[in-house]
């Protein structure tokens with residue numbers, strides 16, 4: 449059961465959580481005003497109309513993503529406290545230490561994660577295609 453180092457993992461999760469909170473706080477400050485137009489450089493299309501809507505959608509998507517990430521980190525910390533950390537919650541296999549080092553909040557092995565994300569993104573792309 450030594451596929452991770454508890455102290456390193458705790459520190460890594462703590463740090464990621466801290467980064468997330470900073471990013472979210474910064475995003476909130478930006479959307480309160482003072483948006484300097486820098487964001488517009490991300491989009492090469494010279495579309496004058498709809499740009500604002502696009503930016504807002506992008507912001508919401510990021511916000512949702514960050515919330516999701518925060519929840520995952522919380523899940524990993526709980527698993528760490530419960531002593532189930534390092535074991536895939538999907539299939540019960542040990543998660544490779546290299547994966548845990550790269551993604552400390554991982555609670556699934558790569559196969560289960562791919563499967564999970566596949567289901568997940570299908571739910572989110574249920575919009576009319578025509």
Ligand SMILES: [Zn+2]
Nearest residue numbers: 536539557560
């Ligand atoms: Zn698995």
